[in-house]
Amino acid sequence: MQPVFRYTHLDTPIHRLHPLVKLAYVALTLVLVMYPIRPTDMPVLLIWLGLSAILWSVARIELRRFATLFKILLGTFLFLIIIQGFTYRFGHTPLITFGHLRLWEADLGIITKEGVWFGIVLSVRVLAAASSLPLFVMTTSTSEIMTAMDKLRIPNTATFMFVSALSFTTLIFEMWGSIVEAQKLRAFDIDRMNIFQRAFKAYIPIITPLILLLFRKANDFQIAMETKGFGAPIKPTEIEVLSVHWSDYLWLAFIVAVFILCTIVKFF
């Protein structure tokens, strides 16, 4: 089992981009999606989504990854469209009428046109929010993330903890798979259980050995780190030395300019 969105080693302008510029894009996305929303905000969201699409295509990320992202979020989109369709408080044009069931400000028997539209706007907002982080993950290597964290003055211990835990994830996936297979050999098949059986019965025989094995690994890891002098009072060197290029400034200016454009369209 492998994560869907993982780093792919390619030589593209986005892969070469300084990680802090990519982090700025991720942070600005969060700011933009947290602006109060109105049904007329679709152009703002589409502009930002357009920026994301440009960055994704320049990074040569396959279209199927975006399709996967869309599939993961599809349930949320349907939920938003249906719920807003039924309950949007400024909805007055009936699209589908099932009957009349007034509850406080809403008539739950009617799906309104305005509500469905607002649900679509919210779905685009969620898509815009969710499209930034996969780009960062798929175009930034672990050593670059480490260097970026160092530049952000995050303590070395925390950075090391994060990076070593990140490298542990593959191991956890492997261990999980091995334990599940071992339990199947003992006629304990998690795949055949329903959601309630899984919640109360299935995870104990899998998580318990997994956590014990990880504790043992961590214990060995700690000994190995200490023998290599981890925590010695010297400035550690960087695996990958990152320098800022003029292209980084240009991309940053472009991203900030799009953000300002979105803010202007939104508020003025």
Place this chain on the structure above:
Amino acid sequence: MTTPLSAIAPLLLGPLGGIASAIVGGVIGMFIAPAAYPLQLVDVLLNAVLPAFLVALMIKDDKYWKFTVPLFIVLGIAGWLVPFYIPGAKAGFGRVPEPLYFIMAAIYWVPSTLIAITPLGTRLIPQWVVAKDRTKRYGGIFLAVLAAMFIWWLPWTRPYWYLFNFSAELGVATHIAYSWWVPALSAITAVITIPIVEALERSGLPKIEGAIW
């Protein structure tokens, strides 16, 4: 699985170790499944760090109740006010029916606050979670996780209600719908925790300061 595992972390790794591992685990989760974290670091805080922090407070409530109780009250009041009063109508949110909405929100913070302020929280739960008696231990872990999860539900939901522009009707309905889910999640978490704690006790691994095993 993020939330139950984060809630377990302070029990297995001690309060500080648990919170630190929840931060690291949350950030890693964000990196390996970015689509599940649309609010990025905010999601890490809500899904991973907060459960660990609140469970850590509950198992050390004998020491920290003077901090825990006001925090629970603040989270409860803020959970009631956001988003239908703050930012409220000017951000497009509808008017919620009162006192129904206040009572619905109170279900999520008043019992937890009462547990934290009474001897159940200030004395018994911290004792029970490390008791040799299995029943007491199960009960202590369940109550600690239950109190933490109920109060956690308020700050966990509100940013999404804001993002999804929840209607007043949906706000009330969600309070009702989740009232069984939080105890169920706490029960599952307690059921998962005990065998792990017992396995760790027998493992011979070096004990971690502040952990319950």
